[in-house]
Amino acid sequence: MHFLLSMFPSSIHPHLHPHPHPTTFCCRNAVLEDLLEGGTPKPLKTGTTIAGVVFKSGVVLGADTRATSSEVVANKTCTKIHHITPNIYCCGAGTAADTQKTTDLLSSNLSIFSLNSGRKPRVLMAVNILQDMLYRYRGQIGAHLILGGVDCTGHHLYTVGPHGSMSKVPYLAMGSGDLAALGILEDRFKPDMELEEAQLLVRDSIHAGIMSDLGSGNNIDMCVITAQGVEYIRPYQESEYSDQRRRKYKHHPGTTGVLEEEVVPLKLEVVEETVQRMDTL
Incomplete structure (x- = not known):
């Protein structure tokens, strides 16, 4: 919800108004319906x-x-x-x-x-x-x-x-x-x-x-x-339920086959570098 609101213009952003007008929420709901194709965002269960x-x-x-x-x-x-x-x-x-x-x-x-x-x-x-x-x-x-x-x-x-x-x-x-x-x-x-x-x-x-x-x-x-x-x-x-990871999930090279490969050469520009001493006296 907060990510969607951050994309809206400032005229309908509730966090930019100390006391949002009820019309602000109507505009916000209309924009949400357009972005979600007429639906409403589903509630996300939190645990605490x-x-x-x-x-x-x-x-x-x-x-x-x-x-x-x-x-x-x-x-x-x-x-x-x-x-x-x-x-x-x-x-x-x-x-x-x-x-x-x-x-x-x-x-x-x-x-x-x-x-x-x-x-x-x-x-x-x-x-x-x-x-x-x-x-x-x-x-x-x-x-x-x-x-x-x-x-x-x-x-x-x-x-x-x-x-x-x-x-x-x-x-x-x-x-x-x-x-x-x-x-x-x-x-x-x-x-x-x-x-x-x-x-x-x-x-x-x-x-x-x-x-x-x-x-x-x-x-x-x-x-x-x-x-x-x-x-x-x-x-x-501390939690009394602790477990150790028994398997390693780092796959070796070659586990996934390469279907297509393309090499693009990079054009490099050589730049001369000079070092100038700074007089500290």
């Missing part, structure tokens, strides 16, 4: 399991590391926990490029705020900026986010949807493996947990999503945010 839990002294965020493109595993060590500020981190599910760009823009805006004011941004400020950014594009940015952090008002965990919806929650899981992860969280969550218990709960919820969803897998990353600082553990747990 991310989770967050509020414990006694802060917030624990967790995520798997598998990035998929349809049925293909594109990356086994994808980073899904993004740095926003020294006291705020964000987990992203959905389109990897959208989540990365959205969190990068948020981090840049909050860094400018900190430099101008000399203060640490609050978690609610980051959530409000995300809401405005995502609502502006009416769900075209495929970013499902879990934002966690600690500020002067306490420790907080928020969820922000691709259309700009927001909720403050004590625990949450998102992504294609969220149903299995939520089953673990709802069964074992309790207020004012200790750090070790919260880490174990997040790890087990991500593992449940990995085992129940083909789009989630490989390692488990974890981020612990407290008033004392941040501990980003990557990987927190």
Whole structure:
């Protein structure tokens, strides 16, 4: 979808307008129908399991590391926990490029705020900026986010949807493996947990999503945010399913027959080269 939009003229490109007019989307849809011969682009399934839990002294965020493109595993060590500020981190599910760009823009805006004011941004400020950014594009940015952090008002965990919806929650899981992860969280969550218990709960919820969803897998990353600082553990747990490639897929010369061969001579022009010393005195 984003590749098709990049070929359109600027008059219908939604990213060039801070507040796109509804007519813009009608023009875009008309161009899409012409390019796709009357059809609509098929949705692409993405795979992710991310989770967050509020414990006694802060917030624990967790995520798997598998990035998929349809049925293909594109990356086994994808980073899904993004740095926003020294006291705020964000987990992203959905389109990897959208989540990365959205969190990068948020981090840049909050860094400018900190430099101008000399203060640490609050978690609610980051959530409000995300809401405005995502609502502006009416769900075209495929970013499902879990934002966690600690500020002067306490420790907080928020969820922000691709259309700009927001909720403050004590625990949450998102992504294609969220149903299995939520089953673990709802069964074992309790207020004012200790750090070790919260880490174990997040790890087990991500593992449940990995085992129940083909789009989630490989390692488990974890981020612990407290008033004392941040501990980003990557990987927190490596995949227990590892295999070695037994065959070599490099074919020997002559494996594929040559059907036709044509030799084109290259015309070369001889150029004289001279070396001139530079006076360094």
